[in-house]
Amino acid sequence: MSNSATTKRPTGVTIxxxxxxxxxxxxxxxxxxxxTLAAVVPILPLSDxxxxxxxxxxxxxxxxxGIISSATGGLFLILGIASLIVAYGLFKAKKWAWTISVVLSxxxxxxxxxxxxxxxxxxxxxxxxxxLILYYLYRPHVKxxxxxxxxxxxxxx
Numbered sequence: 675m676s677n678s679a680t681t682k683r684p685t686g687v688t689i690x691x692x693x694x695x696x697x698x699x700x701x702x703x704x705x706x707x708x709x710t711l712a713a714v715v716p717i718l719p720l721s722d723x724x725x726x727x728x729x730x731x732x733x734x735x736x737x738x739x740g741i742i743s744s745a746t747g748g749l750f751l752i753l754g755i756a757s758l759i760v761a762y763g764l765f766k767a768k769k770w771a772w773t774i775s776v777v778l779s780x781x782x783x784x785x786x787x788x789x790x791x792x793x794x795x796x797x798x799x800x801x802x803x804x805x806l807i808l809y810y811l812y813r814p815h816v817k818x819x820x821x822x823x824x825x826x827x828x829x830x831x
Contacts, residue, residue: 681819686810687764690775694761701754708747712740772811772820779808 715736760778763771782804789797810816814824 681767683765683767684813684816684819686813687816687819690807690810691761691764694757694764698754698757698761701750701757703754705747705750705752705754708743708750710747712742712744712747715740715743767820769820769822772817772822776808776811779804779811783808 760771760774762768764775783801786797786801786804790801817824
């Protein structure tokens with residue numbers, strides 16, 4: 675049973691939920707666009723040779739481009755739907771949504787670290803945001819909202 679009936683949703687959870695919705699919508703749009711591209715690329719008129727020459731420079735055929743676009747688009751569609759489901763869980767104080775959000779934050783931090791090590795200094799922002807989300811999700815009032823056990827505060831002497 676969720677705690678949402680007895681506990682007001684923390685503002686930060688609402689913000690994370692809204693960001694999940696926005697991210698989910700963006701991923702759905704990207705997925706639909708890529709799947710549509712995959713359907714169109716193999717039948718594009720190539721009479722002027724411009725697309726063919728650009729693809730030839732990369733060593734990629736229109737068929738391969740279509741397959742890659744289709745696979746990537748499908749992945750974005752799955753991630754977009756998952757993001758919307760997690761947002762629902764966040765708004766409804768579902769324990770699984772808290773757990774998934776923690777896992778995704780840890781994965782995002784790890785991917786950001788790898789990205790920074792390989793030269794993408796811009797990934798530091800992603801690491802910081804994911805770190806803040808992770809920190810916030812472990813705040814006692816947030817854990818209590820999701821019905822997660824909260825460690826009692828130890829009085830310092």
